[in-house]
Amino acid sequence: MAYTEEELKKELETKEYEYGFYTDIESDTLPVGLNEDIVIAISKKKEEPEWMTLWRLEAFKYWKEMEEPEWANVNYKKPDFQAISYYSAPNSKPKYESLDEVDPELLETFKKLGISVDEQKKLAGVAVDIVMDSVSVATTFKKTLAEKGIIFCSISEAIKEHPELVKKYIGSVVPKRDNFYAALNSAVFSDGSFCYIPKGVKCPMELSTYFRINQAGTGQFERTLVIADEGSYVSYLEGCTAPSRDENQLHAAVVELIALDDAEIKYSTVQNWFPGDKEGKGGVFNFVTKRGICEKNAKISWTQVETGSAVTWKYPSCILKGDNSIGEFYSIAVTNNYQQADTGTKMVHLGKNTRSTIISKGISAGKSQNSYRGLVQVNSRAENARNFSQCDSLLMGNECGAHTFPYIEAKNKTAQIEHEATTSKIGEDQIFYCNQRGIDTEKAIALIVNGFSKEVLNKLPMEFAVEAQKLLEISLEGSVG
């Protein structure tokens, strides 16, 4: 198959957003604007207990005092926070026992996305907690999970049914006043997922949530809380697609992971929000705070494939609090046309013998800007901390940019930190080497792009790796190979 770098570039440029469609479901939407009444109204709508309402109000108080951050290497028109509706839920009542009760139009939406719920239920063995415009409408495999004592439900349900867990952990990793968007999320989060794995339980299947933004002019403020109790294991998947829309949409999620002693959490994301059209019009603003805390011998692994959004601002981080804990971050960020991504991670080493690995691959095409921003911090009591970071950037065309901003701070003499970064286009000598061995240029390019991102793609769970490739469509794998 003839495929040159030129063609790949062209394809990247001309590619339209394939999942841009709009589902017409009546929504129950709050008036635009944000004030204390709206916060209380959201809380009421969710039938939340009083402590939660107070928690939200406190966050709102902090948010009012904060200013939007400007340090990121991105340019965009700031959203008008008073012009957003902070709550919208699909009209069909939640709480289904079976799929038959679900609005057929909604099911159709999922079909278009290629994630038919019933099919997945039977074949993939993936329990799906689908968040469609902020309310969970289908929760499957709940019973199977319940047998193991695993709680996997929407966060609003968890607030009602497991208040002691939520109360203890919510805001413990990402405090309410952590940053501007985290505070906003804490005040107005509409829904999200909650997951609790009891002591010593290995979750038998991959847990997965698909997020969708659907209602015009509604921000999506998801809140995810994953707690892995001592010695447990869970692999959590999160994937997003959003319909084509002209005005900018705001997405400010907060994800908190808690890995207690000896626990392991693997968190994978495929992000494919609407990136805006070829002229850079529209597209989703993705300002996400993701952070995990590791207790003794625990491990948190973040894997992300970022292909969408007009502006991405996202730093999944690990606080390595316990001794011998491990943090990992694997990322591919693809930007095209006028997309801007400022993404990376923070690894904060507090405990002894903590280890972290960062592998970040950035691919920029068109007129996009792709930045890696990361922090590796070794505190004075973190004996024998070890870090390895690698950030590679691949540039396609001469109108895009790749940037790296790594911060490395070591306060302990036993720390061993390595950081390396490279920026290049596809090397002529690499192609020459392949040519020499009888591989034509087209195949060689495919091979190199493949190899460039493989390291990260390999880290995705099997089911998701397939999905990732499908959603990517820029398909470093499929379209090139």
Place this chain on the structure above:
Amino acid sequence: MDLKDKLISSFMAFESNVDIENSVHDVRTEAMKNFELKGFPTKKEEAWKYTSLKGLQKIDFSIFPKEENALEYKDVKKYFLHEIDSYKIVFIDGIYSSYLSETTHDGVDICLMSSALTKPMYKPVIDVYFNKVASKDESLTSLNTAFSREGAYIYIPKNKMPKKPVEIIHFATGNEASLLLQPRNLIVVEENAELQVIERHQSLTSNEVLTNSVTEIFAADSAIVDYYKIQNDSESASFIDNTYIDQKNKSVVKVHTFSFGGKLTRNNLNFYQNGEYIDSTMKGVTIIGNKQHVDHHTLVHHIEPNCESHQDYKGIYGENSTGVFNGKIIVDKIAQKTNAFQQNNNVLVSDKATINSKPQLEIFADDVKCSHGCTIGQLDEDALFYMQSRGIPKKEARALLMYAFANNVLASVRIPELKTRINKIIAKKLGVNLGFDL
């Protein structure tokens, strides 16, 4: 009165001592306005995140030192590279010492900034080069520009090369309880010319000294400049160095920075590549202890295609010291075929030492090779054991390893006597006799 206010009011006193009709003075007034506006940088600014100037601003610095203080050559001989012959431009408490200096006008100009700024014969050069590459935005550079009066002036015409290297030495005698020095250097190396410079700042007492120095270097087509900075000052002296280098086609500029002394040292080293086939090299060795703080801020701006830059900074940090490295490489859209390399290796030898490293790449061109590497680690235990098992005491073995670690940077020093001198300083700093002839 805080230091900023003091400086602002001193500017008026300064104006009564210089020719305010001269066009240079417009540059000064402009710069003063910028400093008034911006003031001293704070830790809130990204470029000063890890280095605080708060402590220094509390000191009541004398801004205009008293008359010349004589020094005997034999007392300060050890600070000169006396093994070889050199041109010397020596300042004592900021004032030129003709007795210790050796300047020339024989084919090349190696003399004083004060004459260059005032005498009409230098006006053509000053008009073209003075304050042309130095930042007009950065507040400390502006502060220096506002008070620019004295420093070294070097002009090497086409195809010339001075017979010997130039040493620029600043002594602080401690005549003032605390002294602020602001030397301003201008170095112009014309087409195909060559120059070697060694710069050193030395405080002779334990009185506080703050030096805020600005050096502008212009390297024309095919010019070669070697610049060595020896920073081995007493631990009561602080040093802020701002060096701006403008390079034209095929020029080669190398800056070596050896930071061993000083209380707080900040090196702002900026390269602007205004031409093709340029080679820029910056290398540094930092070995510090106690409460010393050394901050290297480098910038290489690749503006035109086909250029190279090489950076190699090694640091060894002991006791309560803090090291900062912030290296920024910018590659413009048209600067295709750029090769930019950056390396920063650090060894922490104490639990209380800190290193903050931030290697940064900003790339807008696609056909480039850019890489940076940064490591923080320890001395190899196995290598130490190997040497000990062969009868080399632990202290010496450690010193040998540290010496080897820094040696890459020393290898490119082109004045052998200077290399020997730096080796001796390193040996002294590590507290050992390395036992082989350096």
